[in-house]
Each structure stands twice: as structure tokens, then as C-alpha cells.
Amino acid sequence: MEFKDYYEIIGVAKDATQAEIKRAYRKLARKYHPDVSKEKDAESKFKELGEAYEVLKDPEKRAAYDQLGAHWKAGQDFHPPPDWGAGFEHSGGFTGGDAAAYSDFFESLFGMKGRGGFTGAEPQFRARGEDHHAMVQIDLEDSFHGATRTITLRSPEVDPQGHVVMRERTLNVRIPKGVKQGQHIRLAGQGAPGMGGGGVGDLYLEVEFRPHPLYRLEGLDLYLELPLAPWEAALGAKVKVPTPTGTIDMKIPAGSVSGRKLRIKGRGIPGKSPGDLYAVVRIALPPGDSEQAQVLYRKMEQELAFNPRAGLGV
Amino acid sequence: MSNEFLTGIVLDEECLLTLDELSRACAVQTDWIIELVDEGVLEPRGGDVSHWVFSGISLHRARTARRLQQDLGINIAGAALALDLMEEIEDLRAHLCVLEREG
Numbered sequence: 001m002e003f004k005d006y007y008e009i010i011g012v013a014k015d016a017t018q019a020e021i022k023r024a025y026r027k028l029a030r031k032y033h034p035d036v037s038k039e040k041d042a043e044s045k046f047k048e049l050g051e052a053y054e055v056l057k058d059p060e061k062r063a064a065y066d067q068l069g070a071h072w073k074a075g076q077d078f079h080p081p082p083d084w085g086a087g088f089e090h091s092g093g094f095t096g097g098d099a100a101a102y103s104d105f106f107e108s109l110f111g112m113k114g115r116g117g118f119t120g121a122e123p124q125f126r127a128r129g130e131d132h133h134a135m136v137q138i139d140l141e142d143s144f145h146g147a148t149r150t151i152t153l154r155s156p157e158v159d160p161q162g163h164v165v166m167r168e169r170t171l172n173v174r175i176p177k178g179v180k181q182g183q184h185i186r187l188a189g190q191g192a193p194g195m196g197g198g199g200v201g202d203l204y205l206e207v208e209f210r211p212h213p214l215y216r217l218e219g220l221d222l223y224l225e226l227p228l229a230p231w232e233a234a235l236g237a238k239v240k241v242p243t244p245t246g247t248i249d250m251k252i253p254a255g256s257v258s259g260r261k262l263r264i265k266g267r268g269i270p271g272k273s274p275g276d277l278y279a280v281v282r283i284a285l286p287p288g289d290s291e292q293a294q295v296l297y298r299k300m301e302q303e304l305a306f307n308p309r310a311g312l313g314v
Numbered sequence: 315m316s317n318e319f320l321t322g323i324v325l326d327e328e329c330l331l332t333l334d335e336l337s338r339a340c341a342v343q344t345d346w347i348i349e350l351v352d353e354g355v356l357e358p359r360g361g362d363v364s365h366w367v368f369s370g371i372s373l374h375r376a377r378t379a380r381r382l383q384q385d386l387g388i389n390i391a392g393a394a395l396a397l398d399l400m401e402e403i404e405d406l407r408a409h410l411c412v413l414e415r416e417g
Contacts, residue, residue: 029386035378036400050385131339133377148319172319184373185322186329204339204373205322218408280412 003078006052025053129192129201146177178271220275227284325370
């Protein structure tokens, strides 16, 4: 297991005050919060940060961590000292912790004691089981045709001996046609079991679309970049255009310029009022690397009075 | 694992959540949701509190607000502001994406 340098993660010196640690943490937390940040590894950075702060904000845990000594370097192979934990009393009291979020390093030092519950769970004085949440990734096409997904969920649970264990379960879920980015699918009775005869919680799946190689999603509308030969754009043409439900023939009006949006009504995300598909024109130039192409380009140069920079006043 | 396929309900503009359901889905007390409504983060339909119903998008907003509040230590007004700004940035990013493609 790797040693984690919590001071390095938060970016403070080992003798930083509690106030300095809090300030540095808050700043980085805003930067890497997965809801806010667009950085690729925001989620893992944020988790790491949360773990470091969980230890350093608590004087008891911080003192215990400091006791390991200053000679450890981040990433070094680590085993807790044999007398670890002796002489330290932990009051527990982890807040809203997600048991799955902490590293093995953290668990080896501070264990699972005093913790339980699911992500962000508040104490509730109800007997009904908690609702659970998970993310499900689908492809754009799945929204057009509907699909099924097999998802594996891990959640912490308290076993009969009172230990927190990770329970894994697999569900087969139908993804209904017309589902949209960010929408939730509610699966009744698939959340946490209730206590004292209470009902079972629900499971909410948040739908996320994987990026598509051809289409870009904007609300219910899809955008497709449509390359055209200069003569197709200038003279008009009938070209084949892909859509998520199959290829269509599309009429290109004469004089289409780069960036022009051609709307194909109702070919966006399906639904009662379906979105549209927009083909955005991009002029593709035939390469001038053959003799024949060069002759034709020269001919255009000589016979067409065309100044592409006329709008620049030069 | 059973081979049975589960069919859920998609929460859209028509599938509505009651105040209780929304609170439970966010693992919060109903008072917290009422505060979000007071702050203008959520716009329920249905007149008085006991008849409130929320559209599916409310769940997304409420949960995001909850995470921001818990993780960044901001109050509800701050979370509301962050949500508004995040949505504005999202729109601007989408526009920028279109402009970059056209350019």
C-alpha cells in the first residue's frame, strides 16, 4: 500500500496551522469539486483532497498521522507500524463519509470504525430504507432505440456482527427510448432495505451520455459537422447525411457557406417534442497534390475574380 | 444475479416528485428542500407546501446544491448562486463549442 502525504496533497507545510489547512483545502475543494470542475481527474483529485482534509482537520487524527514520522514520501510502500493505534483514542465522528471513497492507506490507519451510511446520508429518523444513487453511462444511440444495461453497484452495509462490509450487486436495467442527458431513472424498491419493518428505498440512476464521435448534444438537439466539396456548397447538391436512425438524402442549397446550419427537423433526441439535428457545413478542399488538381486550381485562380480577404479591406 | 430486467420510471417534466419523495431522494429533511424553494433554486408546482410537486430536473439541482453545500461549506444562498453561475457557464461553453466549430 502506498504512503500518502496529506500535507503535500493539500499543499501546506507540516507545521501549518489548522486555519491555514482549512483555507488551503477550501480553495482546492472549489477548484476540483466534480460539479464545478471540468478537469478530467477532478473526481479523484477531490476524493484525495477530502481524505487528506478528513485527517488534517481533526487534531486527533492529525497527531496520529504526524506520529508516523516525517521520513515517509508519497507513493512509498507503507505498512502501519505494529504498535499503531496504541495510546490514541479516536472519537470517530466522520461526517457524511463515503466508505468507498477512502484509500487503503486511510483505512489502514483510521479503519472503518464509527462510520457507516451511504454517500452524503444524513441521520434520518425514519424506518424506510435510504434511497441510493448511481450513474449510468449510455450511448447516444441508446436514447433512440432504448437499450438494456447491466450495472454493478457497490454499497457499504452493516453485517449482523456490526461490521461495515461492501456489498456488490448486479442489476439489469432497461434504458427507455427518449431518455435525456442528466435525467434520472427511478427504480422503486432497489435502494437500501428498511429497518424495523419499514419499506425499501429507491434507486435513482442518473443518465450520462458518452461523447459521440459524430454528434454533439445540445439539449435535445444534435449537431453534426457536414463536410462539403466546394462545388457542392457553391452549386447545391444532394448528399448523404448520417443520422442516429439511419442515412438520409439531404438537399444542399446553392451558395452554402462554411458554418451554415441546415436543420433536419425531428431527428434529435426522440420524445413527444423531439429535438432537431443540425448539419453544420464545413467546406473540405480537394488536395492540390496531383497535376490535374493543380491545373484546375490554376484555372480557377485565372478565371475567377475571387478575393477571400475582401472583407478585411486588403 | 437474476436475468430479469428492471424497468424504471424516467423523471421528466411530467413525472413529478412530491416534497417527501424529493427529500428522501436527496437524503435531507423536508425543511431543507423548502429552503431551496424559498431561495428560488427549485420551482414546484401546486400552490401550498402540502400540494407541491417537483419536476425531474429538481432532483438534479437539489442534489448538486446539497453536494456544494456539504463539500464546500457554503450556505444555501451561496449554493444557489453557484448553481446559477454553473448553468450560465454550461450555456456559454456550448455556444463556444459551436463558434469554434464554425470558425
